[in-house]
Amino acid sequence: MNAPDRPAAMPHVMNTYGRLPVALTHGRGCWVWDTHGRKYLDGLGGIAVNTLGHAHPKLVPALQEQIGRLIHSSNYYEVPLQEQLAERLCAISGLTKVFFCSTGLEANEAALKIARKAGHDRGIERPEIVVYDNAFHGRSIATLSATANPKVQAGFGPLVEGFVRVPLNDLAALERVAAERPNVVAVFLETIQGEGGINPARWEYLQGVRRLCDARGWLLMLDEVQCGLGRTGKWFAHQWAGIVPDVMPLAKGLGSGVPVGAVVVGPKADVLGPGNHGSTFGGNPLAMRAGVETLRIMVEEGLLDNAARVGGLLKAGLERELAGVEGVVEIRGQGLMLGIELDRPCGVLLQRAADAGLMISVTADRVVRLVPPLILSADEAAQIVAILCPLIRAFLAEAQ
Numbered sequence: 001m002n003a004p005d006r007p008a009a010m011p012h013v014m015n016t017y018g019r020l021p022v023a024l025t026h027g028r029g030c031w032v033w034d035t036h037g038r039k040y041l042d043g044l045g046g047i048a049v050n051t052l053g054h055a056h057p058k059l060v061p062a063l064q065e066q067i068g069r070l071i072h073s074s075n076y077y078e079v080p081l082q083e084q085l086a087e088r089l090c091a092i093s094g095l096t097k098v099f100f101c102s103t104g105l106e107a108n109e110a111a112l113k114i115a116r117k118a119g120h121d122r123g124i125e126r127p128e129i130v131v132y133d134n135a136f137h138g139r140s141i142a143t144l145s146a147t148a149n150p151k152v153q154a155g156f157g158p159l160v161e162g163f164v165r166v167p168l169n170d171l172a173a174l175e176r177v178a179a180e181r182p183n184v185v186a187v188f189l190e191t192i193q194g195e196g197g198i199n200p201a202r203w204e205y206l207q208g209v210r211r212l213c214d215a216r217g218w219l220l221m222l223d224e225v226q227c228g229l230g231r232t233g234k235w236f237a238h239q240w241a242g243i244v245p246d247v248m249p250l251a252k253g254l255g256s257g258v259p260v261g262a263v264v265v266g267p268k269a270d271v272l273g274p275g276n277h278g279s280t281f282g283g284n285p286l287a288m289r290a291g292v293e294t295l296r297i298m299v300e301e302g303l304l305d306n307a308a309r310v311g312g313l314l315k316a317g318l319e320r321e322l323a324g325v326e327g328v329v330e331i332r333g334q335g336l337m338l339g340i341e342l343d344r345p346c347g348v349l350l351q352r353a354a355d356a357g358l359m360i361s362v363t364a365d366r367v368v369r370l371v372p373p374l375i376l377s378a379d380e381a382a383q384i385v386a387i388l389c390p391l392i393r394a395f396l397a398e399a400q
């Protein structure tokens with residue numbers, strides 16, 4: 001996306017992202033400013049990371065205090081803040097144990113190791129894990145193997161084996177896997193696919209998968225790295241379906257911008273012991289404080305209700321302004337995790353939205369994604385609609 005006549009702005013940084021020529025200097029609430037003093041409404045939240053927006057007046061002093069006290073110790077010692085955050089995560093999920101790491105892919109790696117270990121513990125020497133079309137689980141060798149996107153995998157083979165892939169929301173396909181593959185130990189999916197284009201697993205489907213997992217002794221592993229932690233209006237997206245998973249990887253929004261990852265498990269998945277897994281940074285006091293304070297402030301400020309209510313307004317506004325527009329395929333998602341699927345690739349909208357003062361993302365080539373901070377106000381939601389919808393209409397009206 002860098003214009004070809006423009007010299008690279010970051011010549012010593014590996015070119016792994018197509019970056020817009022915008023550099024942010026600071027933010028406040030749902031607004032960010034760049035080096036030219038231009039102001040943007042943040043519809044992206046650092047990709048579902050900035051739960052509390054920017055420079056939250058309660059989070060900043062808590063983190064400052066923690067930095068002055070202790071940033072990192074080591075997992076050779078007890079870290080009381082780990083227990084505090086783990087206890088909270090168990091309370092809101094109904095699960096029982098937590099392993100801490102720093103990113104989403106690490107949380108998913110831990111989930112994959114747990115599934116394999118649970119299989120080996122049951123005498124299954126070559127365990128298999130069911131994964132999904134259009135899934136995204138990260139960019140390590142194992143998690144990119146679980147991911148379905150050929151662009152993520154291209155050039156990095158051989159892939160890790162032991163995955164069986166099925167389509168989303170097709171219980172019959174999963175039942176066929178159950179009938180044909182005795183070595184399956186777990187089913188692994190995003191409750192709402194993020195990078196794959198904001199594709200929700202249907203509630204009845206999730207309930208059916210839960211039943212099948214129980215009948216087969218499989219672990220149900222729900223990647224809530226993007227859709228979890230209040231984004232859909234409940235703590236976790238699967239709670240809309242009234243089910244509880246066995247394994248739940250988390251990251252993105254958990255530290256409100258400070259890197260925190262976690263895998264939360266129930267009793268059937270409590271299979272790792274000393275020496276089985278680890279992470280130097282995982283669970284360090286700064287990260288844990290960020291998680292504890294994020295969850296506390298979310299409750300204090302009623303951000304689950306806010307995500308549901310303002311997300312509903314945002315979706316209704318998009319539906320109203322894009323009703324009947326040719327080229328709009330579908331508006332999907334829940335709470336403040338919304339996607340607008342168009343009938344053609346629309347990456348160009350990223351720059352146009354930035355030019356108009358709005359941060360968004362485009363995923364799966366054709367889906368405009370909105371994952372703003374959970375503090376978004378109704379007025380800010382209306383501003384997103386007012387900036388974005390005319391851009392989409394103008395884009396779709398252009399000759400192809």
Ligand SMILES: *Cc1c(COP(=O)(O)O)cnc(C)c1O
Pocket residue numbers: 102103104105106108136137138139190194195223224225226227251252
């Ligand atoms: C972002 C994401 C990941 C990977 O997280 P990283 O922190 O980038 O490693 C994994 N799963 C899902 C669903 C994600 O959205």
